[in-house]
Amino acid sequence: MVRSMMSFTELPPSFWGYALEMMAKLLNIAPSKTVPQTPYEIWHAKPASYKFIGYPKETTRYYFYDSVEQKIFISRNAVFLKKGFSSDSRRDEDLIEESSEEPQHDNTTSFEPPVHTNGILVLRRSTRESRVPEKYGFMGLTSQLDNDPKTYGEAMSDIDSDKWLEAMKSEMDSMGSNQVWTIVDPPKGVRPVGCKWVYKRKLGADGEVTAFKARLVVKGYTQRSGVDFEETYSPAAMAKSIRILLAIAAWYDYEIWQMDVKTVFLNGFVEEEIFMDQPEGFTAVGEEQIVCRLQRSIYDLKQAFRS
Numbered sequence: 550m551v552r553s554m555m556s557f558t559e560l561p562p563s564f565w566g567y568a569l570e571m572m573a574k575l576l577n578i579a580p581s582k583t584v585p586q587t588p589y590e591i592w593h594a595k596p597a598s599y600k601f602i603g604y605p606k607e608t609t610r611y612y613f614y615d616s617v618e619q620k621i622f623i624s625r626n627a628v629f630l631k632k633g634f635s636s637d638s639r640r641d642e643d644l645i646e647e648s649s650e651e652p653q654h655d656n657t658t659s660f661e662p663p664v665h666t667n668g669i670l671v672l673r674r675s676t677r678e679s680r681v682p683e684k685y686g687f688m689g690l691t692s693q694l695d696n697d698p699k700t701y702g703e704a705m706s707d708i709d710s711d712k713w714l715e716a717m718k719s720e721m722d723s724m725g726s727n728q729v730w731t732i733v734d735p736p737k738g739v740r741p742v743g744c745k746w747v748y749k750r751k752l753g754a755d756g757e758v759t760a761f762k763a764r765l766v767v768k769g770y771t772q773r774s775g776v777d778f779e780e781t782y783s784p785a786a787m788a789k790s791i792r793i794l795l796a797i798a799a800w801y802d803y804e805i806w807q808m809d810v811k812t813v814f815l816n817g818f819v820e821e822e823i824f825m826d827q828p829e830g831f832t833a834v835g836e837e838q839i840v841c842r843l844q845r846s847i848y849d850l851k852q853a854f855r856s
Contacts, residue, residue: 698748701829716763721831730841741824741840743768765828766849819843
């Protein structure tokens with residue numbers, strides 16, 4: 550039920566807890582087919598009673614106050630006890646004493662207005678400080694240290710330059726085996742797109758380096774619309790597409806296999822005529838002026854996700 554509520558909103562997953570709290574609230578005040586009483590009424594031996602306090606803006610619903618949980622919420626359906634009033638059984642002194650216990654708000658710049666989430670007005674916000682669990686040890690600190698090279702020059706001057714060179718050779722071998730490009734002379738009037746190396750150290754569970762990765766990517770921002778590409782594509786499937794696929798599989802009792810395709814972008818062909826600069830560090834000697842004519846998609850290419 551919570552998943553259904555979240556699917557009809559544009560809220561981020563961080564609001565999942567509020568949706569769960571709201572759903573629990575609705576279930577506690579709603580009767581069921583087997584038991585005519587609500588869970589609240591069974592537990593407290595009396596029906597839930599809320600106080601009407603006003604009307605929300607731009608809606609035909611009502612504001613109610615729950616004195617038990619000390620929360621304000623919005624509801625569309627309600628039965629009003631017109632002869633009853635919240636102050637009938639109280640003295641003026643009690644009201645004054647109770648009002649003095651209500652939280653006071655400062656008229657300062659640090660005041661944060663209550664946040665409306667799923668019809669609930671949250672009156673109190675947690676002040677607990679978020680900390681990294683102890684089980685992660687120093688992993689929280691190591692994740693903040695980005696010592697990976699940013700350029701080819703930094704990689705070659707790095708203490709692990711031999712590891713980076715080996716990783717780049719492995720990437721070039723993968724490009725060659727997949728026949729990603731062919732070496733050609735640059736056509737007249739054609740401006741090739743740029744490329745660069747992206748380096749990353751892979752860490753294990755203990756924080757130790759397990760592998761050195763070097764990936765050759767296209768500088769997609771150098772591509773020109775209408776010249777190097779016509780359309781761009783989403784890097785992931787839409788949620789409704791996945792739901793339709795799962796529904797079809799469930800209806801026909803199909804089996805669904807999930808797999809990871811290595812170098813998936815290199816399996817797609819390029820329909821446009823795109824020329825790319827030679828990768829830095831692997832330029833053919835005496836042929837620095839030649840370029841790479843792409844035959845397959847490559848990482849960060851605008852149309853790479855089409856494959």
